[in-house]
Amino acid sequence: MDLSANSIQERYIDRVKSELKTDDLTRYDYIWDHQRISPFDLSPFKSVATLMTGNEWKIGASFDQNTFSNDSILAALNLGAQSLFFDTVHSYDWGKALKKVELSWLDIFIRGQEDSIQSFLQYCKSQKTKPDQFASFTESPTDSLNQSFSYHDTAVTLKLKWFMIIDQLKKSTHLQEDLHHIRILYEAGQDLVLNISMVRAIRIIWLHVLKSFGLVATPVYIIGSVSPDIIEKNLYMIGTTVMMTSLVLSGLDTIVIKPFDHTMAVQGWHIKAQHIIKEESLLKQTNDVLSGSFVIENLSLLIAKSVWEKIISDT
Numbered sequence: 285m286d287l288s289a290n291s292i293q294e295r296y297i298d299r300v301k302s303e304l305k306t307d308d309l310t311r312y313d314y315i316w317d318h319q320r321i322s323p324f325d326l327s328p329f330k331s332v333a334t335l336m337t338g339n340e341w342k343i344g345a346s347f348d349q350n351t352f353s354n355d356s357i358l359a360a361l362n363l364g365a366q367s368l369f370f371d372t373v374h375s376y377d378w379g380k381a382l383k384k385v386e387l388s389w390l391d392i393f394i395r396g397q398e399d400s401i402q403s404f405l406q407y408c409k410s411q412k413t414k415p416d417q418f419a420s421f422t423e424s425p426t427d428s429l430n431q432s433f434s435y436h437d438t439a440v441t442l443k444l445k446w447f448m449i450i451d452q453l454k455k456s457t458h459l460q461e462d463l464h465h466i467r468i469l470y471e472a473g474q475d476l477v478l479n480i481s482m483v484r485a486i487r488i489i490w491l492h493v494l495k496s497f498g499l500v501a502t503p504v505y506i507i508g509s510v511s512p513d514i515i516e517k518n519l520y521m522i523g524t525t526v527m528m529t530s531l532v533l534s535g536l537d538t539i540v541i542k543p544f545d546h547t548m549a550v551q552g553w554h555i556k557a558q559h560i561i562k563e564e565s566l567l568k569q570t571n572d573v574l575s576g577s578f579v580i581e582n583l584s585l586l587i588a589k590s591v592w593e594k595i596i597s598d599t
Contacts (some may be wrong), residue, residue: 300324314477314579317438319586323579341532342366342391343558344540346509347549351542352376354383356549363555366389369509369540376400378407387415391538393467393507395421395432419507420468428452429466435473435482439590446489446595453497463499468506474514474523474531480580483508483534485587492592508536510554512544518545525557532567533574 301307313320344367345360357368368390370376387408392415394401401420408414419430429452431445456462468486472479483506490504495537510533515523524541531539539558543549567573574580 297324302428314583316583319590321579321582321586337595340562341508341536342538343555343562344369344391344507344538345530345554346371346511346540346542348542351549352381352504353546353549354381354385356543356546357381357385359549359552360555361385361390363552364559366502366536366557367393367507367540369393369395369507369542370404371395371509371511373541376403378404381464382407387411387413391417393419393421393469393540395469398422405406413457419465421467423471424455429456429462430468432469432471433482433486434471435475435478437482439587442489442587442591443598444595446493446591447598450493450496450595453493459497460499463494463502466504466585468504469509470506470531470536471509471511472527472531476533477561477579477583479527479530480534480574481583481587482538483531484580484584485591487535488584488588489591504537505537508510508534508539510539510541512542517544520548521557524554525561528557529565532561532565535572579586 297309298419300309304312309322309324310320312324313322315321343365345357345365346369347356348371349557352370360368370393392404394404401422414522420428421430422428429449431447431449433442437445453459453462470479470486486506487504491501494501510527510531512520512524527540530539541554541558543554548554561567
């Protein structure tokens with residue numbers, strides 16, 4: 285019997301075609317930014333070193349104008365939220381919203397206008413306290429090390445965002461220290477495979493960035509955001525669970541889920557769901573559960589390679 289790699293692959297492909305009752309396997313290809321990956325290609329690949337932190341993800345909640353209130357914040361904290369993400373912030377009354385909230389043990393992330401971010405910092409100063417971790421994502425990210433990435437970003441878009449990070453690193457006067465304060469926000473989509481691969485690609489590119497600066501490999505802190513804006517209301521629980529699971533599998537540091545409305549925010553389903561996945565799925569016990577998955581590994585490499593080549597070609 286011929287046990288060569290080519291012979292084994294041919295028999296495998298023949299069996300797949302027989303079971304799927306088709307000779308055209310390209311319909312099962314995964315496409316990202318006009319590039320294809322076949323899940324049936326058995327060519328050797330190298331496992332990706334994604335620089336996972338090795339820690340459990342922190343359970344978080346996300347709030348916007350529709351879900352922002354002291355009641356919803358306290359409900360999230362009472363159910364075990366460790367991180368709070370305030371989205372599209374404009375003119376919140378922080379004193380009213382954070383009443384009875386002890387900030388010193390919380391991670392606070394804010395995305396919005398600069399004046400609202402400054403008003404939060406002023407509130408912290410007036411209360412003589414500060415969050416355990418804090419990061420802001422402004423509407424003009426060109427002067428910030430923190431960046432927002434999204435499931436629908438193309439290679440060109442990702443390149444531009446990485447250029448902003450690299451430019452800020454070049455300007456840094458305390459480079460090694462600043463590395464520990466960088467926060468990347470990833471906004472998840474409904475494509476489970478793409479969510480996982482995008483996050484892993486971000487970690488791969490980060491490794492190349494550090495190497496280009498001659499720095500020691502250090503994991504970058506990534507926040508995963510799940511929003512109901514792209515999900516029908518009657519599919520909210522199913523949709524967010526799938527998106528959340530993909531973020532857990534990708535190995536994020538914090539996951540923040542935005543409730544569909546204020547009522548759901550107070551009920552805290554978005555927090556309870558994370559506890560269920562953490563305690564009942566046992567995913568928290570494995571650092572990189574998808575290591576060795578052909579489609580995930582190769583899609584991650586394809587995204588990272590495409591972006592990094594564009595960065596190199598333009599520098």
